[in-house]
Structures are given as structure tokens and as C-alpha cells.
Amino acid sequence: MRGASSSATPWHSREPDEVLAELAASEQGLSGEQVAERLARHGENRLPAPPRSGPLRRFLRQFHNVLIYVLLAAALGTALLQHWVDTGVILGVVVINAIVGFLQEGKAEQALEAIRGMLSPKALVLRDGQRRTVPAEQLVPGDLVFLQAGDRVPADLRLLRCHNLRLDEAMLTGESVAVDKQIDAVDADADLGDRRGMAFSGTLVAFGQGRGVVVGTGAATEIGRISTLLGEVETLTTPLLREIATFGRWLSGAIVVLAGMTFAFGYWGRHYDLLETFLAAVSLAVAAIPEGLPAIMTITLAIGVQRMAVRNAIIRRLPAVETLGSVTTICTDKTGTLTRNEMTVKTLLTAEESYEVSGVGYAPHGGIHHAGEEVALEQHPVLAEALRAILLCNDAELQRRDGGWHLEGDPTEGALVVAGLKAGLDAREVARHYPRDDVIPFESLYKFMVTLHHHHEGGQRLLFLKGAPERVLAVCDRERTRDGDRPLDRPRWEQRMDAIAARGQRLLAVALKPMDEERRTLAFPDVEAGGLTLVAVCGIIDPPREEAIAAVRQCQQAGIVVKMITGDHAVTARAIADELGIRTAGGVVPGHVLEPLSDGELEALVREVDVFARATPEHKLRLVRALQAGGQVVAMTGDGVNDAPALKRADVGVAMGIKGSEAAREAAAMVLADDNFASIAHAVEEGRTVYDNLRKAILYILPTSGGEALTIMAAVLLGMTLPLLPAQVLWVNMVTAVTLSLALAFEPAEPGVMRRRPRDPGAPILSGFLVWRAGFVSLLLLAGTFGHFLWMERQGVEIELARTVAINALVMGEIAYLFNSRYILEPAWNRAGLLGSRAVLFAVGGLVVLQALFTYSAPLQLLFGTAPLGVKEWASILAFGVILFALVELEKALFRRRGRGAPRV
Ligand code: ATP
Numbered sequence: 001m002r003g004a005s006s007s008a009t010p011w012h013s014r015e016p017d018e019v020l021a022e023l024a025a026s027e028q029g030l031s032g033e034q035v036a037e038r039l040a041r042h043g044e045n046r047l048p049a050p051p052r053s054g055p056l057r058r059f060l061r062q063f064h065n066v067l068i069y070v071l072l073a074a075a076l077g078t079a080l081l082q083h084w085v086d087t088g089v090i091l092g093v094v095v096i097n098a099i100v101g102f103l104q105e106g107k108a109e110q111a112l113e114a115i116r117g118m119l120s121p122k123a124l125v126l127r128d129g130q131r132r133t134v135p136a137e138q139l140v141p142g143d144l145v146f147l148q149a150g151d152r153v154p155a156d157l158r159l160l161r162c163h164n165l166r167l168d169e170a171m172l173t174g175e176s177v178a179v180d181k182q183i184d185a186v187d188a189d190a191d192l193g194d195r196r197g198m199a200f201s202g203t204l205v206a207f208g209q210g211r212g213v214v215v216g217t218g219a220a221t222e223i224g225r226i227s228t229l230l231g232e233v234e235t236l237t238t239p240l241l242r243e244i245a246t247f248g249r250w251l252s253g254a255i256v257v258l259a260g261m262t263f264a265f266g267y268w269g270r271h272y273d274l275l276e277t278f279l280a281a282v283s284l285a286v287a288a289i290p291e292g293l294p295a296i297m298t299i300t301l302a303i304g305v306q307r308m309a310v311r312n313a314i315i316r317r318l319p320a321v322e323t324l325g326s327v328t329t330i331c332t333d334k335t336g337t338l339t340r341n342e343m344t345v346k347t348l349l350t351a352e353e354s355y356e357v358s359g360v361g362y363a364p365h366g367g368i369h370h371a372g373e374e375v376a377l378e379q380h381p382v383l384a385e386a387l388r389a390i391l392l393c394n395d396a397e398l399q400r401r402d403g404g405w406h407l408e409g410d411p412t413e414g415a416l417v418v419a420g421l422k423a424g425l426d427a428r429e430v431a432r433h434y435p436r437d438d439v440i441p442f443e444s445l446y447k448f449m450v451t452l453h454h455h456h457e458g459g460q461r462l463l464f465l466k467g468a469p470e471r472v473l474a475v476c477d478r479e480r481t482r483d484g485d486r487p488l489d490r491p492r493w494e495q496r497m498d499a500i501a502a503r504g505q506r507l508l509a510v511a512l513k514p515m516d517e518e519r520r521t522l523a524f525p526d527v528e529a530g531g532l533t534l535v536a537v538c539g540i541i542d543p544p545r546e547e548a549i550a551a552v553r554q555c556q557q558a559g560i561v562v563k564m565i566t567g568d569h570a571v572t573a574r575a576i577a578d579e580l581g582i583r584t585a586g587g588v589v590p591g592h593v594l595e596p597l598s599d600g601e602l603e604a605l606v607r608e609v610d611v612f613a614r615a616t617p618e619h620k621l622r623l624v625r626a627l628q629a630g631g632q633v634v635a636m637t638g639d640g641v642n643d644a645p646a647l648k649r650a651d652v653g654v655a656m657g658i659k660g661s662e663a664a665r666e667a668a669a670m671v672l673a674d675d676n677f678a679s680i681a682h683a684v685e686e687g688r689t690v691y692d693n694l695r696k697a698i699l700y701i702l703p704t705s706g707g708e709a710l711t712i713m714a715a716v717l718l719g720m721t722l723p724l725l726p727a728q729v730l731w732v733n734m735v736t737a738v739t740l741s742l743a744l745a746f747e748p749a750e751p752g753v754m755r756r757r758p759r760d761p762g763a764p765i766l767s768g769f770l771v772w773r774a775g776f777v778s779l780l781l782l783a784g785t786f787g788h789f790l791w792m793e794r795q796g797v798e799i800e801l802a803r804t805v806a807i808n809a810l811v812m813g814e815i816a817y818l819f820n821s822r823y824i825l826e827p828a829w830n831r832a833g834l835l836g837s838r839a840v841l842f843a844v845g846g847l848v849v850l851q852a853l854f855t856y857s858a859p860l861q862l863l864f865g866t867a868p869l870g871v872k873e874w875a876s877i878l879a880f881g882v883i884l885f886a887l888v889e890l891e892k893a894l895f896r897r898r899g900r901g902a903p904r905v
Contacts, residue, residue: 011158011215012195013188019158025142025213029126038140045139045155045217047224058105062098066249067291070256074282078726081275085863089730090286096734100742101295107302114309121662123154124408131397131408139214147199147210148441150641150661156221157199157212159183163439164208169193171202172222178206192222204663206641209441238319240694240765241297247766252289255709259285266716280716283726287708287733290701292741300697300745304690312657312673313683320652320669324687326761327560327652329632330680331623334566334573335506336411336659337637337677338552338580339542343415347500347539350382351479351486354496357419362398362405364421377423382480384423386536389510390416391427392434393451393464395441398427410442412508415540432456438522444567444640445616447471452515452522461515465527468614469497469537469569472509475527476534485533497537501571504579505539544579551681552581559757560684561632563610565620570613583610591615594622602626617642624649633761635680637672638664654680681754688759689749692824695765696744700821702774704736704814707781711810714786721799723789723806727864732810735850739843740818746839750823751832769895777817780887784880785810791876800867804855808869809877811851815844816881820888825896829889 011019020026030038063072071094078086121136126144136154139145145157147165159165159181166178173193182196192200199205199212201221218224263281266272272280305315315321335341348355348368355375359366367374368383377384396409398417407414417427434453442449448467454460465472473493478485497507511532552562564582566573574588586608594602594612603626612623617640624646627634636650639660644667647653655668656675665671672679708729715722724732788809792802818840819828827833835841854860856868869877 010188011156012190012198013185014158015185016158016160016183016197016213019215020160020213023142023213023215025144027144028129029144030140030142031128034142035127035138035140038142039138042140042217042220044137045214046137047221048219055102059098059102062101062105062295063094065291065294066252067289067294068094068097070252070289071286071291074286077278077282081278083279083726085727086279086282086730089727089734090282093286093291093730093734097291097295100292101298104295104299104302121152121154124148130399133408139217141214141217143214145212145214147205147212149205149207149209149443150663151205152662152666153199153201153203153205155201155214156216158215159197159199159210159212161211162208163210163441165199165205165210166207167199168204168206169200171204172200181210204641209439238301238322240319240322240691241301243765244297244694244698245294248290248293255285255288258288258709258713262713262716270716270719272716276722277716279726280712280722283724283729284709284712286726287712287729288705290705291733293698293701296697296701296741296745297694299742300690300693303745304686304693307689308670308683308686309673311682311686312676312679313686314657314671314673315669316665316671317669321687321690323633323651323669323761324635324684325691326633326759327635327684327687328758329561329563329627329634330555330684331563331565331620331627331634331636331650332677332680333637333639333656334564334568334576335542336639336656336675337672338548338564339544339576341411341542341659341675343411343506343540343542345415345419345538346505346541348383348386348419349493349496349500349537349539350386350535351481351489352382353380355380355383357422359418359422362407362414362418364398364405364418366422368419368423375423377425382482382535384425385480385512386510387420387423387425388430388434389464389512389535390466390508390538391420391425391430392436392453393449393466393510394427395439411542412506412540416508416538419538434462437461437520440522440524440527442467443642445618445642447567447614448527450522450527452519454517459517461517461519463513463515463522463526463532464510465512465532466508466510468567469493469507469509470614472511472532473534475530476511476532477530478533480533480535488534493534493537497569498571500539501569502575503539504572504575505541506568506572508538508540510535510538544576545676545678547676547678549580551678554681554754555684556581558684558754561610563606563612563623565612565615565623567615568613573611573613577611586610588613591619594619599626599629603630606630617646620646621649633758635684637677637680638668640664643667685749685754688753688756689747691759691765692750692753693745693747695770696747696821696824697741698765699770699773699824700744700818701741702770703777703781703817704741705733706774706778707785707810707813708732710778710782711785711806714782723786724803724810725865728803728807728866731854731864732807732814735847735854736811736814739846740814743818743837743839743843744821747822747837750826752826773891776891777884777888780884781810781813781817784813784884788876788880792873798867800865801869801873804866804869805873805877807866808851808855808873809880811847812877812881813884815847816885817888818844820885820892823892825892827889827892829885 071090075087075090122133123136123139124133124146139155162181162183165181167181168178170176175193184197186196202223259281262284263277266277304321308315342361344360345357356369394413394416396407396413396417399406420427433456435456437452440450448465448471450465453462476488479488501507511534513532555562562582564577570588570590574584577584588611589609591614606623606626624634624636633651635652635654636646637654638647639656641661641663643664647664647667652670653668655664655671657671657673658675711724785806789802789806792805822828822833855866
């Protein structure tokens with residue numbers, strides 16, 4: 001099937017009118033009913049989901065892990081010896097672990113999928129004669145779609161109009177050079193790459209603008225036919241997780257060797273019974289292997305990603321979660337990220353007059369005032385001409401919907417439309433009188449927009465230029481006055497513009513030039529040739545976001561430098577930076593100053609300067625490089641198609657979800673759902689928390705495994721009766737490893753998380769401190785377990801009772817240490833530390849029930865050889881828990897004192 005067409009002639013070899021007729025579409029777009037009917041017929045514009053591995057496969061994958069292999073080998077060994085209880089419990093450990101891993105991984109994947117869904121693309125369409133942004137999935141054959149630089153083409157389109165439209169079709173054709181598009185029909189048998197009149201779904205608009213009619217959606221698109229491209233599924237891993245997985249493999253190897261040595265020592269050195277020694281060695285291995293570790297790492301990561309999404313930071317590449325925690329510099333755009341992007345024209349300057357505009361936002365309430373009086377346009381011809389120009393050189397549309405005013409298009413242009421309405425000019429009406437012939441759309445690279453118009457009654461053809469004042473003034477040699485044109489008084493304009501920019505207003509100049517009557521198209525030389533007349537300059541306010549001011553302060557407290565890289569004027573940039581608390585003491589440097597600098601000079605400059613104005617995407621790329629060369633870990637925001645290289649280069653590229661182009665989003669590691677700077681600060685906080693929680697999980701799991709293993713080794717080395725039977729060790733492992741440590745994945749951020757300095761990205765997670773803490777707590781657990789066992793033995797009680805007391809002491813020690821582990825160095829001896837985590841309290845509650853069953857229920861007593869305890873024993877066990885907790889708190893206090901200020905452990 002060829003898209004919606006049933007006829008044999010392919011779309012690309014038919015003329016646009018013919019295609020529109022065949023699809024029963026018009027230049028006004030489809031109506032609501034047509035869309036509904038076609039959606040029902042053709043289905044949503046979505047590609048079939050890539051095949052996922054079935055649940056059984058995913059469950060079996062949980063066993064694919066060296067740690068588990070060792071455990072399975074141990075189970076086989078005990079089975080051969082017909083020690084069924086041990087076999088059962090080892091398999092229990094393995095299966096429970098796999099179930100937890102399976103369920104949590106499933107949840108994590110679902111969460112990631114939901115997050116990916118939040119990034120689903122949108123399309124700008126014309127329906128019922130109005131422009132509308134709709135989810136790309138809702139497109140149907142016959143829809144009219146607008147394309148502009150940075151968009152991903154949302155469906156297969158037959159192009160109807162093109163303005164310098166160039167598409168990157170590499171994903172379909174493998175050709176990396178962007179292809180020029182046009183609207184003429186080509187041969188029916190032309191190759192995909194030669195079908196110039198088509199824009200294929202999934203390709204990227206590299207440059208220009210265009211409009212096309214949808215001819216194929218979903219599986220009926222060219223990309224839909226190439227199913228192999230769709231298999232891309234991100235794995236749940238990051239460099240850090242891989243590091244830990246490698247560590248896990250080494251650790252298992254070491255443990256197996258250690259268990260072998262223990263066996264050799266016990267059997268040949270102490271002449272124990274072969275069977276007993278083997279079981280001791282097996283339980284040592286099982287106890288020491290941190291089998292819960294991989295699952296907990298993944299879960300912690302997934303929870304972090306989910307929390308970030310709740311706070312509007314959508315992670316596209318998982319490693320960014322870690323990198324965020326070590327970001328030292330955030331380079332951010334100004335407009336829309338630090339400011340509200342609700343633009344209002346406040347000032348209008350003509351050569352002779354200065355006007356104030358009242359009212360805020362997009363509601364056209366207010367008026368234009370001159371010397372305190374509302375003006376009538378007839379008496380202010382230059383103002384009237386300026387407003388007409390800014391309405392014509394404009395693509396925004398203001399719509400009245402649901403009782404409010406909504407803007408479709410660029411906010412800067414929207415503000416101009418509103419200013420026109422305030423003076424009584426309707427953009428549509430003006431456009432009807434001066435139809436547009438051609439356009440060069442705005443790009444932050446050159447910072448202006450140009451349009452060509454003619455009067456509807458013929459004759460007079462005009463070029464309008466609107467853009468950054470320096471760019472516009474550079475090509476003007478005259479200025480418009482009430483009595484005709486006169487030579488441009490540049491110094492005077494600059495002085496007047498600086499005055500309004502210093503109030504934080506962004507500036508936009510507008511100029512015009514008469515053109516030959518036969519001109520139908522525009523090109524850059526038309527502007528570059530100069531000879532334009534400056535008509536007016538607008539001052540537009542865009543107030544800073546309150547939450548951005550707070551977030552900038554928060555980042556600064558967290559040791560992160562916030563730099564503003566804006567396309568705006570230097571004076572405006574300084575005024576806004578001052579309001580936001582971004583440092584301007586180092587000066588405000590315009591982008592062009594960077595150009596002649598060598599890399600070394602630039603590196604020195606970026607250390608001093610925090611505000612860059614009139615910057616282009618290329619400047620951004622150089623700035624990221626210079627910052628990275630100076631050892632900074634950089635997060636960089638961007639929205640346009642040209643920002644993609646800087647976003648890719650940054651350690652964390654951050655794209656805007658609302659105003660960002662598809663190209664920027666795809667290049668970024670993180671997308672802000674609300675375009676708000678504050679969300680970056682939140683993501684950093686969550687990134688730091690995830691890293692903390694990964695460390696906490698490791699800091700918890702290693703000593704608990706270590707304590708169990710040391711207890712067994714000590715018994716064998718000392719030639720004593722085993723204080724813990726293999727099956728009992730396994731029980732402890734089963735009930736603690738997968739319950740207690742899991743609770744740490746849910747830990748909220750520590751209170752001081754945004755008051756410490758960024759983490760050194762080079763520092764290994766498995767630090768000297770970690771080894772110390774693991775050793776220290778392992779020894780405390782050994783002392784408690786072994787101590788209780790000896791104490792019981794000395795009283796001459798039955799061995800079963802002595803062991804049960806030892807086991808419960810071990811579990812109590814692990815519970816106590818879980819509370820310690822909620823904060824790595826901060827004190828846990830307070831209300832928040834003891835009662836602040838529901839997850840911890842639930843895990844402990846569950847464990848108390850399990851231990852009660854283990855100790856008092858007859859079947860488990862039979863299975864594990866346990867005996868009931870009395871009050872005296874429980875009191876002693878509880879005391880041990882309290883002592884262990886206190887000792888670890890003491891250790892933390894000592895470390896805090898040693899590393900006061902910045903505990904780098
Ligand atoms: P930031 O880079 O911080 O988001 P910005 O949005 O002001 O700042 P650009 O969008 O590159 O940066 O705009 C730079 C300048 O180009 C503006 O100060 C303004 O003078 C001009 N400009 C912005 N939008 C338009 C537009 N739609 N048409 C013409 N000129 C524009």
C-alpha cells in the first residue's frame with residue numbers, strides 16, 4: 001500500500017494540486033470531522049512497537065550473573081550431598097532475588113517507557129484554517145503540516161511549498177549531506193534520495209521552512225517499512241553500574257578463592273569432617289556474595305530517573321543521572337529558561353519619538369502612549385508604518401480560545417502582534433493588504449528575519465527586516481521621520497537603545513527597503529547589500545522567573561557556577577543577570593569578542609566571565625570546549641537546530657521540551673518538560689541523591705555480607721563449633737539482602753545535598769573510606785554475633801539456642817546499621833534519621849515478623865535448627881543493636897570533624 005493512495009502513481013511523481021485533490025484536502029487544512037473519520041480509518045500515526053523479550057526470557061535473564069552462578073554451583077554441591085535444607089534455602093535466595101529483580105526491573109522499564117512517551121513529538125498543522133500544534137500521532141493523510149529548521153518530519157509528506165528547505169535524510173538513505181527540496185514532481189521510478197518533492201517521516205529539517213500534505217502515516221511511511229531501525233532499546237545501565245558489576249565479578253572470584261582456602265584449612269589444617277567443612281565453605285561463599293547488589297543498583301537508578309521526571313527533568317540518556325551529580329558549571333540560555341517567555345512590548349522608539357505601551361501578557365488590553373496620552377495612529381505615521389512592518393515580518397498567530405488569549409508561534413513575534421492590536425491594527429487585515437511573496441525565517445545564527453511583500457492592488461514591493469539592532473543598523477543608512485527619510489544618526493540610536501536595554505528590555509529593530517516590482521524571491525545579499533531605512537526599535541520585557549532566581553542561588557550554594565549565554569543584547573543581558581543574581585563582576589562579553597581568541601585565551605576568559613551576550617550556537621560550542629578544557633563538568637541548555645553540536649559536546653546537554661526543536665531534544669541527554677532553569681537545579685539535586693543512594697546501598701551491603709562471612713571464617717579458623725549453620729546464614733542472607741538494602745533505594749535527598757561541592761567525577765565510588773567502613777562494620781557484626789554465641793556457650797545452653805541467639809544478634813546488628821546507613825556521614829540519631837523513611841520502617845517491620853517465625857514457629861525451628869529465646873537474650877541482642885548504632889554514629893562524628901566543611905570521602 002502506498003500511504004493513503006490506492007492508485008498506482010506514486011505521490012512524488014504527481015503535481016501538488018493533484019495530490020491535494022486525491023486526498024480531498026485543501027489549502028485550509030482538514031476539518032475536525034475529516035480528521036476524526038480518517039483517524040478511525042488509518043489509525044494513529046505511530047510505528048509498531050519494537051518486539052520486547054517475553055516475561056519468561058526477562059525472568060531467566062535475572063539468573064545471568066556470575067554471583068548467581070556461584071550460588072547455583074553451591075546449590076548443586078549441597079544437593080549432591082543430599083543436604084536438602086541447604087539446597088532449598090540457597091535456591092530460595094536465588095529465586096527470591098530473581099523475582100525482586102524481575103519485578104523491579106519491569107517497573108523501572110515501564111517508568112522509562114512512560115518517560116519516553118512524555119517526549120513524543122508534536123506537529124504544527126493547519127486545520128479548519130487555523131494553525132495548531134497537535135501530537136504527531138494524531139496526523140492523518142490530507143493534513144497540512146508546517147516544517148521548520150530543527151523539526152523531525154512527523155509523517156510522509158508531499159511538499160507544497162519550500163523556502164530553502166533542506167532535509168537530512170541520513171536515517172533513510174545513509175546520505176549525510178542534507179538534500180535541497182523543491183515541489184516539482186519527479187520520475188515515478190526515482191530513488192528515495194531523489195524524490196525532491198517529498199519529506200519523509202523521521203528525517204530532520206536541517207534548514208529553511210516548508211509546508212506539505214500528509215500522504216502516509218504510521219506503518220505506511222517509508223520508515224515504517226524499515227522495521228530494523230526500530231529495535232533500539234536502551235539498556236538499564238550506566239558507566240558506574242558497569243564499574244560496580246565488574247567489581248562484583250572480581251569480588252565473587254575472590255570469595256570463591258577465600259572459601260576454597262577456608263575449606264582447605266578446615267579439612268587439612270583442623271581435620272574437620274569433610275561434609276561439615278564443605279558446607280561451611282559453601283555458606284561462607286553464599287554469605288559473602290552480595291547477590292542483591294546488581295538489582296539494587298538498577299532500582300536506585302530507575303527511582304532516580306522517575307523522581308527527576310516528576311520534577312520536569314526527563315532523562316534521555318541514563319548516564320546523565322550520574323553526571324548530573326558532578327556538574328560544576330551550568331551554561332544556560334536566558335529567554336524562556338531564566339525568564340518567563342511571556343513577552344510584552346513596552347517601548348517603541350522612532351527617529352523622533354518615544355512611545356510607551358501599557359498592559360502585560362498576550363491579552364491585547366492597553367494602548368500606546370505618547371507623553372502620557374493614548375495615541376491615534378493617523379497622527380503618528382512613522383509609528384503606524386513600524387507596526388505594520390512588525391506585523392508583516394511575523395509568523396505568530398494570536399488566537400482566542402477558552403476565554404483566554406493563546407499564542408501559536410514565537411513569543412517575541414507574539415508580543416509584536418499584541419502591540420499591533422493595542423494600536424488597533426489586526427495582523428490578518430494588514431497581511432491581506434500586503435500579501436507575502438517570500439521569507440527568510442529567523443535563525444539565532446544570524447538573528448534577523450526578512451520578508452518580501454507587495455501591495456494587493458499591485459505596484460509597490462517592499463522588503464521588511466526585523467532583528468537584533470546591531471544586525472539591522474549595520475545595513476541601514478537612513479532613518480524614517482514624519483517628513484521622509486534622513487541619514488541615520490547611529491550614535492543617537494545607540495544611546496537611546498542602551499537606556500531601554502539597561503532596564504532589562506530586549507531590543508528588536510525594524511527596517512524596510514523598496515524592491516523592484518518583478519522581485520518574487522529573497523536572498524541574503526538583498527539584506528547584505530544595505531540601503532535600508534530604519535523605522536523603529538522595540539523594547540520588549542520578559543521578566544525573570546521567580547523560581548529561577550531561587551534556583552540560581554541554590555546552585556551557587558552547591559558550588560556550581562551558573563553562566564548565562566544569551567543571544568540578547570549585552571546591556572539587556574547584564575540587567576537580567578543582575579536581577580537573577582548571576583555574577584556580572586567579570587563583565588559581559590559579546591560573542592564576537594570570542595572569535596579571535598585562541599583556545600588558551602578563551603579558557604582563561606571563561607574562568608572570569610559569567611555572562612555572554614549576542615552569542616551564536618558556534619560560540620556556545622567553543623565555550624563548552626573551553627570550560628571542559630579547564631576541568632569543568634558542564635551542563636548546557638539549547639533549543640535550536642544549531643545548538644545540537646554544543647548539546648552533544650556538553651557533559652549533560654539539556655534541551656527545552658516546549659520551545660526546543662526536535663533536533664535539540666534528540667541531541668540532549670535531558671529534556672526539561674517546563675523549559676525552566678529551576679528544573680535543572682532539581683535534576684542536579686536528584687542526581688546527587690541517586691549517587692548518594694548508590695553509595696549507601698554499597699556501604700550497607702558489603703559490611704553485612706562481610707560480617708556474615710567473617711563469623712564463619714572465625715569459627716573455622718578457631719576450630720570451634722560453627723556459630724551459624726550454613727542454612728541459617730543463608731536464611732539471614734535471604735531475608736536481609738533483598739529487603740533491608742532495598743529500602744535505601746528510596747532514600748530522599750539528604751538535607752545538605754545542595755550545600756556541598758560537586759563530586760569529583762574521577763573519584764572512584766569504591767573509595768578508601770568505603771573499604772574502611774565495610775571492614776569496621778563487618779568487625780562489629782562479627783563481635784556481636786560471635787560474642788553472643790560465646791556468651792551462650794559459656795552458660796552451657798544447648799547449641800540450638802546459642803545459634804539462634806547469634807543469628808538474631810546478627811540480624812539486629814544489620815537493622816541497626818540500616819538506620820546508620822541512611823546518611824553516609826550526617827548523624828542518623830534524630831527523629832528524621834530514625835523515623836523519616838517509610839521504606840526502612842516497613843522493611844524492618846517485615847524482618848521482625850520473619851525473625852519471630854524463624855525463632856518461634858515449629859516448622860522453621862525444625863528446618864533451621866532454631867530454638868525459642870527468652871527475654872534476657874532479647875535484651876542483650878537489643879543492647880548490641882544500640883551499641884553498634886552508637887559506635888557507627890561515633891565513627892561518623894570523627895570523620896565529620898576531620899573533614900569539617902567539605903567531607904570528601
Ligand atoms: P537566549 O539565547 O538566551 O534564549 P534570545 O532568545 O534573546 O536569548 P535569540 O533567540 O538568538 O536569543 O535572539 C537574539 C536576538 O534576535 C534578540 O535579542 C532579538 O533582537 C532578535 N530576535 C529574536 N527573535 C526574533 C524574531 N522572531 N525575529 C527577528 N528577530 C528576532
